[in-house]
Amino acid sequence: MNRILKSTTAAKAKETTFKLYAPSAKKVSVAGTFNNWDIKKLTAKKDVRGNWNVAISLKPGRYEYKFVVDGSWITDPVNTNTVGNNLGTVNSFIDVK
Numbered sequence: 052m053n054r055i056l057k058s059t060t061a062a063k064a065k066e067t068t069f070k071l072y073a074p075s076a077k078k079v080s081v082a083g084t085f086n087n088w089d090i091k092k093l094t095a096k097k098d099v100r101g102n103w104n105v106a107i108s109l110k111p112g113r114y115e116y117k118f119v120v121d122g123s124w125i126t127d128p129v130n131t132n133t134v135g136n137n138l139g140t141v142n143s144f145i146d147v148k
Contacts, residue, residue: 064108065147069093069116071127074101076120083116083142085109090119115142 069081079095085107086092095103115134117124126133127143136142 062111064110066106067109067145067147068104068106069095069118069127070129071095071103071118071120072101073103073120076101076103078121079103079105080119081105081107081116082119082124083114085114085116109147111147113144113146115144117142 071079073079076097079097080090081093081095082088082090093105093107095105097103115136117126119125124140126141130143130145132144132146133141134144
């Protein structure tokens with residue numbers, strides 16, 4: 052008799068914070084493979100120094116993303132990890148361990 056054994060150790064999600072320095076921005080969000088590229092699902096909050104931050108719990112894996120600053124899509128300026136996309140530009144990516 053064949054049995055399929057299920058692993059009892061599920062991959063745990065880790066809080067991941069996205070940060071962007073954009074003091075003149077009015078609105079910043081993060082869109083990526085973790086939220087189906089929806090610019091409305093992950094809106095960052097601005098501190099008094101002009102830093103925008105937003106945190107999300109992510110399971111281990113590779114995730115592509117971009118910041119959306121006042122409607123313009125940009126890669127993460129402090130993350131050198133990029134990968135080409137089907138629009139002829141690049142996305143930033145992170146590997147959550």
